[in-house]
Amino acid sequence: MSSNSNLTTMKRTVEQLKLEASVDRIKVSQAAADLQQYCLQNASKDALLVGVPAASNPFREPRSCALL
Amino acid sequence: MGEMEQLRKEAESLKDEITAARKAVQDLTLQDHVAGTAVVGRVQLKTRKTLRGHLSKIYAVHWGDSKLCVSASQDGKLIVWDSYTTNKVHAIPLKSSWVMTCAYAPSGNMVACGGLDNMCSIYNLKGKDGNVKVMRELAAHTGYLSCCRFLNDNEIITSSGDCTCVLWDIETGSQKTVFAGHLGDCMSLGVAPDFNTFISGACDFTAKLWDIRDGQCRQTFGGHESDINAIGFFPNGNAVITGSDDASCKLYDLRSDQELITYQDSGIMCGVTSLAPSLSGRLILAGYDDFNCNIWDSLKAERVGVLSGHDNRVSCIGVTPDGMACCTGSWDSFLKIWN
Numbered sequence: 001m002s003s004n005s006n007l008t009t010m011k012r013t014v015e016q017l018k019l020e021a022s023v024d025r026i027k028v029s030q031a032a033a034d035l036q037q038y039c040l041q042n043a044s045k046d047a048l049l050v051g052v053p054a055a056s057n058p059f060r061e062p063r064s065c066a067l068l
Numbered sequence: 069m070g071e072m073e074q075l076r077k078e079a080e081s082l083k084d085e086i087t088a089a090r091k092a093v094q095d096l097t098l099q100d101h102v103a104g105t106a107v108v109g110r111v112q113l114k115t116r117k118t119l120r121g122h123l124s125k126i127y128a129v130h131w132g133d134s135k136l137c138v139s140a141s142q143d144g145k146l147i148v149w150d151s152y153t154t155n156k157v158h159a160i161p162l163k164s165s166w167v168m169t170c171a172y173a174p175s176g177n178m179v180a181c182g183g184l185d186n187m188c189s190i191y192n193l194k195g196k197d198g199n200v201k202v203m204r205e206l207a208a209h210t211g212y213l214s215c216c217r218f219l220n221d222n223e224i225i226t227s228s229g230d231c232t233c234v235l236w237d238i239e240t241g242s243q244k245t246v247f248a249g250h251l252g253d254c255m256s257l258g259v260a261p262d263f264n265t266f267i268s269g270a271c272d273f274t275a276k277l278w279d280i281r282d283g284q285c286r287q288t289f290g291g292h293e294s295d296i297n298a299i300g301f302f303p304n305g306n307a308v309i310t311g312s313d314d315a316s317c318k319l320y321d322l323r324s325d326q327e328l329i330t331y332q333d334s335g336i337m338c339g340v341t342s343l344a345p346s347l348s349g350r351l352i353l354a355g356y357d358d359f360n361c362n363i364w365d366s367l368k369a370e371r372v373g374v375l376s377g378h379d380n381r382v383s384c385i386g387v388t389p390d391g392m393a394c395c396t397g398s399w400d401s402f403l404k405i406w407n
Contacts, residue, residue: 003072010075016249017082020287023325025093031306031324032101035349036367038304042348047392047407049108049350058135058152059116059393059405 090326098319098328102367108350111363111373116393119149119403121156126397127183127383132172134388138179139397140170146181148172148193151395151405160191160200173218178203180224182213188226190238206236208243215257217266219280225266227254233268235280245283249276255297261305269296275310277322289320291327298343298354302366309352309366311340317354319366331364333371342384347391355382361396375406 043049054060124143131137136157138148144165148158166184173179182188188206195201211229218224219235223244227233233247233254252271259266265286269275275296277287289308298311302319307328311317316332317340331352338357345352345366352364353375361382363373375382380399387394393407 007072007075010072010079014075014078014082016285017079017086019284021082021085021089023287025089025325026323027093027095028098028321028324028326028328029096029101031321032096032098032328034304035098035302035307035321035328036102036105038302038306039348039350039367042303043350045391046346046348046350047390048111048113048346048353048387048394049348052392052407057116057392057407059407 086325090324093324094326098367099369105367107368107370108365108372111351113363113373113375113394113406115377115404115406117151117154117405119147119151119154119395119405120401121147121159122401122403124401125380125383125399126401126403127168128170128181129384129386129395129397129403130170130172131386131388131395132174132176132179134390134392136172136176137386137395137403138170138172139384139403140167140181140183141401142167143401146170146179146191148179149403151393158193158200163189163202169213169215171216171218171224173221175221177221178218180216180218182206182216182226184212186210186212186228186230188213188216188224188236190224204238204241206234206238206241209234211253214253214255217257217259219259219263225257225259225280227257227268229253231270231272233257233266233278235283245280247276247278247283247285249285249288250274252295255295256299258300258308260301261303267299267301267308269299269310269312271295273312275299275308275320277308287322287325289318289327291318291320291330292316294339297339297341300343300345303345303347303349307349309343309345311343311354313339315339315356317343317352317364329366329369331366331369336362341382344385344387344394346387346394353385353387353394355385355396357381359398361385375404377404378402 168183294313361375
């Protein structure tokens with residue numbers, strides 16, 4: 001019985017490998033270009049990257065202005 | 069030749085085929101492509117808030133929106149925090165204190181958690197009488213619950229120490245799909261921005277990409293030399309970032325089906341516990357066993373910053389959906405908000 005289940009597992013492994021082997025692959029140069037482009041296009045909105053002015057930082061206490 | 073031997077040979081030959089196919093599209097490396105790009109300037113983030121209240125190690129944190137987050141601690145509580153004010157919106161006592169993961173539903177209506185009880189418990193935050201109660205207990209895993217993520221108010225995906233991931237129907241409490249294939253405990257999962265696929269990282273040192281609807285594993289990524297503890301999607305959904313006990317993080321591109329870059333430093337010798345990309349994907353924040361969180365330039369693979377301030381392991385990290393801040397959770401029982 002256990003040799004049957006080993007066979008079944010092995011058959012499933014082979015089927016899975018066939019599936020993974022058949023995937024379409026794009027060139028790494030294209031993939032790299034797209035990753036870089038996404039980073040550049042969104043850089044200005046990335047607060048951790050470019051910083052956020054104190055006035056618009058929801059995590060900082062607003063400074064109150066006292067008008068004399 | 070016996071059938072078993074024949075299948076073994078076929079498997080080896082298919083693995084070689086995959087390796088060759090990946091090499092065939094490697095016309096350039098990521099390093100080559102970004103050779104002319106400058107490393108980002110030093111990133112210095114400050115602790116803006118410290119969330120105090122847990123009495124023991126924090127194991128997980130998850131943002132619901134850009135203000136509310138939920139954290140889980142082995143003090144047996146889930147706390148929902150208003151991170152702007154540091155107020156506790158809900159403090160939910162758990163039946164089992166051995167919690168390892170928590171999640172906030174995208175709608176904000178529910179939270180979930182689980183751990184050594186092998187179950188995923190769903191809590192309704194918007195009950196009629198204002199009390200937060202267990203809505204459903206999803207039980208079927210035969211190992212600990214390591215991670216969970218909501219797709220919507222009726223579907224959640226869990227990963228488990230039983231080596232499987234499961235898609236659940238919350239209303240009926242039943243398993244819709246079991247994702248089997250990993251050969252080691254599943255430690256972490258991430259859902260794609262388009263909700264069609266998810267990724268899992270496991271103790272078999274691989275990451276797998278799964279189709280949520282048909283249950284198939286589409287791609288498997290190796291290369292790590294130890295357990296993968298943390299996993300996340302690059303914000304455009306086209307790449308996956310993993311963090312491992314082998315002290316490195318890796319970026320795998322889904323469309324070229326291969327590893328593009330490794331984030332490691334000879335000075336770092338401890339495991340990665342958690343990771344999160346910044347909004348643009350340019351920064352990867354990774355929590356380590358040595359109490360620190362390192363910030364990596366994702367394209368240049370250089371360390372550009374450190375978050376130090378915790379007195380024990382950083383166990384979890386998350387960036388707000390609007391990218392405005394990141395939250396770290398630690399075994400020192402505190403959560404810190406940085407930007």
